[in-house]
Structures are given as structure tokens and as C-alpha cells.
Amino acid sequence: xxxxxxxxxxxxxxxxxxxxxxxxxxxxxxxxxxxxxxxxxxxxxxxxxxxxxxxxxxxxxxxxxxxxxxxxxxxxxxxxxxxxxxxxxxxxxxxxxxxxxxxxxxxxxxxxxxxxxxxxxxxxxxxxxxxxxxxxxxxxxxxxxxxxxxxxxxxxxxxxxxxxxxxxxxxxxxxxxxxxxxxxxxxxxxxxxxxxxxxxxxxxxxxxxxxxxxxxxxxxxxxxxxxxxxxxxxxxxxxxxxxxxxxxxxxxxxxxxxxxxxxxxxxxxxxxxxxxxxxxxxxxxxxxxxxxxxxxxxxxxxxxxxxxxxxxxxxxxxxxxxxxxxxxxxxxxxxxxxxxxxxxxxxxxxxxxxxxxxxxxxxxxxxxxxxxxxxxxxxxxxxxxxxxxxxxxxxxxxxxxxxxxxxxxxxxxxxxxxxxxxxxxxxxxxxxxxxxxxxxxxxxxxxxxxxxxxxxxxxxxxxxxxxxxxxxxxxxxxxxxxxxxxxxxxxxxxxxxxxxxxxxxxxxxxxx
Numbered sequence: 001x002x003x004x005x006x007x008x009x010x011x012x013x014x015x016x017x018x019x020x021x022x023x024x025x026x027x028x029x030x031x032x033x034x035x036x037x038x039x040x041x042x043x044x045x046x047x048x049x050x051x052x053x054x055x056x057x058x059x060x061x062x063x064x065x066x067x068x069x070x071x072x073x074x075x076x077x078x079x080x081x082x083x084x085x086x087x088x089x090x091x092x093x094x095x096x097x098x099x100x101x102x103x104x105x106x107x108x109x110x111x112x113x114x115x116x117x118x119x120x121x122x123x124x125x126x127x128x129x130x131x132x133x134x135x136x137x138x139x140x141x142x143x144x145x146x147x148x149x150x151x152x153x154x155x156x157x158x159x160x161x162x163x164x165x166x167x168x169x170x171x172x173x174x175x176x177x178x179x180x181x182x183x184x185x186x187x188x189x190x191x192x193x194x195x196x197x198x199x200x201x202x203x204x205x206x207x208x209x210x211x212x213x214x215x216x217x218x219x220x221x222x223x224x225x226x227x228x229x230x231x232x233x234x235x236x237x238x239x240x241x242x243x244x245x246x247x248x249x250x251x252x253x254x255x256x257x258x259x260x261x262x263x264x265x266x267x268x269x270x271x272x273x274x275x276x277x278x279x280x281x282x283x284x285x286x287x288x289x290x291x292x293x294x295x296x297x298x299x300x301x302x303x304x305x306x307x308x309x310x311x312x313x314x315x316x317x318x319x320x321x322x323x324x325x326x327x328x329x330x331x332x333x334x335x336x337x338x339x340x341x342x343x344x345x346x347x348x349x350x351x352x353x354x355x356x357x358x359x360x361x362x363x364x365x366x367x368x369x370x371x372x373x374x375x376x377x378x379x380x381x382x383x384x385x386x387x388x389x390x391x392x393x394x395x396x397x398x399x400x401x402x403x404x405x406x407x408x409x410x411x412x413x414x415x416x417x418x419x420x421x422x423x424x425x426x427x428x429x430x431x432x433x434x435x436x437x438x439x440x441x442x443x444x445x446x447x448x449x450x451x452x453x454x455x456x457x458x459x460x461x462x463x464x465x466x467x468x469x470x471x472x473x474x475x476x477x478x479x480x481x482x483x484x485x486x487x488x489x490x491x492x493x494x495x496x497x498x499x500x501x502x503x504x505x506x507x508x509x510x511x512x
Contacts, residue, residue, distance in 0.1 A: 060509040061340035061486040062292030064155070065328040067099070068127070069321050070120060070174055071303025071314075071349030073479045079311060079354055079365075079467065080318040086365035097322045098329065099343040102482040107494045109478050110347045113142045116476040120303070121185040123346035123497060124177030128152065130501030136185050138176055144183040151501055152178035152294055154510050156200060159291035163202035163282040165324075167275050167317070168261040168300030169209050170195060170252075174346060178296055189213045192221040196228050201293075202285055203230075204251040204278040206300070207260035225250045236273055242281060244288050251278065257376060264301055264313045264374040265320040275299060276323040283331050292338065294508070297324055305374065306350035308450050309469045310458045312371035312408075314352075332485060340486045340507050344500065345479035351470030356463045363466035370409020371461065375454045378407050383454060387431060397427040400453075408461050419460050426456035448472030 084095040112122035119135035129148035139148045166175040171191040179198035180191040188210040211221045230250045257263040286293040299321030305313035332339040382403045429452035447455045483491035487507035
């Protein structure tokens with residue numbers, strides 16, 4: 001389909017109208033991104049804005065975005081698109097996300113050096129360095145003696161600016177995978193120190209798990225960053241005040257949720273910053289540079305929601321992730337011959353499926369839209385205070401039914417007797433604080449080590465919508481990779497996650 005306003009083909013992006021069409025289509029999805037349908041190149045030429053005219057070497061991707069949906073495979077993507085369709089129409093069609101309209105797509109295997117089911121540390125090591133390692137290890141070989149250099153470090157050495165954005169903590173495995181080399185992803189303080197030592201130009205999103213060390217007796221990493229010349233901001237006003245020329249920036253979200261992460265999109269307040277905001281500011285701060293930039297953006301809480309089998313929270317975070325990709329597409333309209341955008345996942349989480357035995361061939365995704373809180377917000381705001389203030393002998397599930405119905409849209413009266421029994425049993429487990437690890441096998445299979453009542457609520461909600469889960473952990477299925485821009489064709493086909501590194505090296509002309 002030819003987008004309105006197309007008068008000629010662009011020279012790169014596959015030398016065809018494919019990418020132009022992608023850009024036009026990707027911004028038409030108002031239910032997900034609230035965007036106009038004007039083709040990006042037409043919008044760029046119509047506003048009269050002067051553009052950066054610095055030219056990269058012929059054929060080189062000067063501006064490179066690597067978007068990683070942690071825990072995101074086709075199940076999470078498809079569930080989000082089905083949800084968007086159910087919200088806007090009763091027809092059996094698919095309302096596409098922006099990045100699934102990219103002109104090039106591929107399938108990527110995710111196994112690591114020790115297992116078919118990777119963790120985020122070994123997965124990002126493969127993506128960022130082209131090397132396999134063991135789960136839990138960041139940018140070191142399986143023997144934990146040899147260190148690997150990352151694509152971000154190569155880009156920085158080549159003169160490009162580097163930005164790292166994540167909705168989870170910046171010392172978590174995926175963001176850390178671009179700058180840290182540690183034998184264990186749990187070495188959070190060492191990772192944070194290496195973040196400062198990297199000299200990268202822009203870190204933004206979640207906080208730090210151990211800024212003063214595991215025992216709170218180490219030098220404060222935030223102060224280390226300031227001493228190293230970073231501008232540190234942790235309020236919306238200070239963040240919005242950042243302008244080009246500010247220098248290196250460490251921006252931590254003013255509102256932090258579980259384990260120092262940004263809130264789930266489902267819980268984010270209207271006046272709080274989003275993943276798209278952090279992506280947009282990164283572009284603003286990094287773009288006026290002759291050698292261009294490399295930016296990684298992680299939607300990390302897709303994974304966290306799927307670990308807890310919370311489809312509502314996962315879907316909203318995929319939508320937020322797609323909006324961040326849209327920001328990169330907006331930038332690409334001004335630099336169509338120099339920009340490359342890659343969207344991928346590091347692994348799938350939860351064994352999510354569209355289809356549940358109890359609904360057979362039917363889905364009811366409109367029920368997902370009734371959920372107002374993530375599982376963690378329900379715990380923090382409703383269940384934990386109730387447990388604290390109510391003696392176990394006096395606790396009754398009926399006390400919480402109104403709050404459950406409000407937070408999840410769950411029609412308790414319409415549940416089957418069996419579902420009510422499941423909730424009652426989970427409530428008793430929660431009131432008995434039976435969630436400490438290690439948990440018994442039957443306990444883990446039922447609740448995955450999460451708060452029993454809350455995870456049972458989300459499971460019943462998901463099942464009534466026609467969404468199933470097989471795990472509270474990762475699975476070994478391939479993930480999808482989407483590409484648009486300079487050398488997009490490299491990312492077509494069926495390949496390993498280590499190949500993403502090599503394809504980026506080629507597209508960026510790093511000469512390795």
C-alpha cells in the first residue's frame with residue numbers, strides 16, 4: 001500500500017517503498033500510540049525545521065537504536081495486538097503495533113552456553129558481544145576468565161555517543177550488558193561502578209539496587225557519577241530542564257516501584273515520565289554529534305509482569321515499549337539515510353499463550369482492559385496493608401472482594417465454585433505468609449513464589465480472557481527481531497542472537 005504524499009523512493013531503507021510504507025503505517029495506530037497518519041518524511045519536510053547535516057561514511061548507520069523487550073516473544077506481541085483489536089472492534093482482525101509493521105523481520109534463537117532456556121545475562125551477552133556464555137554471567141566466557149567487549153563500547157571508541165535506557169534498574173542484567181563484565185549478574189555494586197567508569201553519555205530510567213553496596217558500606221555510586229562529571233537528576237522538572245550540551249547524564253525516575261524500577265505502565269501516573277519520554281530526551285541530548293549515537297532502550301517490566309503471569313501489566317508495558325519505538329521513528333523521518341532501528345526480545349517469559357482450555361477457541365480480551373492495577377501495586381496498596389492490620393484469625397476474603405473487583409475488574413459473583421475455592425485457598429496461604437523461598441514444589445507450581453492471592457487473581461483473570469501460562473520463568477522459544485532503516489536487510493531470516501552483534505557491527509561499519 002502506498003502512503004499518502006509519497007512522491008519518490010528513499011535511497012536507503014532497502015531502496016524501496018517498503019520502509020516508507022512502514023513509517024506511514026506505524027504512526028496510524030491511534031489506539032496504541034495516539035499518532036497522526038502523516039508519513040514521516042512528509043512531516044519532516046513540512047515543518048521547515050533545519051536538520052543536522054553531518055554525514056556519516058557512505059552506507060553507515062549513524063544513528064542506531066536497539067530496542068529490547070525483555071521477556072517479549074510473539075505471544076506477548078500478539079496478545080497486545082489482540083487486546084488492541086478487542087478494545088476498538090468486535091471484528092476478528094489484528095490491530096498492528098508500530099514495530100510489527102517494520103519492513104524486515106526475522107526469528108532469533110536464544111539458547112546459551114549451558115541451556116536451551118537462557119536468562120537475561122547470557123542473552124544480552126550474546127546480543128551485545130556475539131558470544132555465548134552461561135546464565136547469570138555478564139560479558140565473560142563460561143570459565144569467567146575472559147572479558148568480552150560490547151557493541152556499545154565499540155561504538156563509543158569509534159566516536160559515537162552512547163545512551164542506555166531501561167524501565168528496570170540500570171544495574172539489571174540487560175542494561176548492564178552493554179557496559180559491565182562480571183561473573184554474576186547479582187554483583188550489583190560492581191555493575192554500578194562499571195556504569196560510571198564506562199563514560200557513556202546518557203543513562204536513564206530505573207534506579208540502582210545497591211548504590212552503596214550490599215552491606216551499605218561502599219562509596220555511593222551516585223556521588224561517584226557526579227565526581228565523574230555526570231549531571232544527576234531524579235525529578236521530572238530537572239529532567240525536563242536538561243538541554244543539549246548538558247554533558248553526561250544520569251537520570252533516575254522520580255517514582256520507583258518494586259526493586260527500584262520504574263512503575264508498570266498500568267500504575268504510572270499521568271504526570272510521571274514514561275519510557276518514551278526517556279527515549280525522546282536521549283535523542284535530544286545525543287543527536288547533535290558528528291559521529292552519531294548508539295542507544296539501547298529496554299522494556300524490562302514486560303518480563304517482570306510475565307514472571308508473575310500478569311497479562312494486563314505485560315500488555316500495557318508492550319504498548320509503552322511500542323510508544324518508545326515510535327519516538328525513534330519520529331527521529332528517523334529527519335535522518336532517513338542514516339538511521340537503523342532494531343526491535344527484538346532477549347527471551348520469552350512465562351510460556352504465554354493465546355488460548356486456554358477453559359475457553360476452548362474463544363478469547364475475551366476486552367476483560368483485560370478492566371484491570372487498573374498491576375499485581376505489585378495490588379500487593380503494595382491493598383494486600384500488604386490488610387495483612388499488617390488484620391489478625392489472621394479475623395481475616396476474611398470477603399473483606400477484599402470490593403478491592404479485587406475494583407483493581408482487576410473481576411466479577412466475583414460470576415466465578416465458578418471451583419474458582420472461588422481457589423481464591424479462598426490462596427487467601428489463606430497469603431495470610432499465612434506462605435511465600436518464602438525455597439517453597440515446596442506444589443506451592444511453586446501454584447504460585448511461583450509470588451503472593452498466592454494476587455497471582456491466583458491474575459491467573460483467573462487471564463484464563464477468563466483466554467490467556468494461558470506454562471511457567472513463572474523463561475522459556476526456550478525463538479523471539480522475533482524487526483528492523484527498519486540502513487542495512488535493514490541484514491536482519492531478515494532465521495539466525496542466532498549472537499548474529500545480532502555481527503549484523504550491527506556491519507551496519508555501523510565498525511571495521512572489526
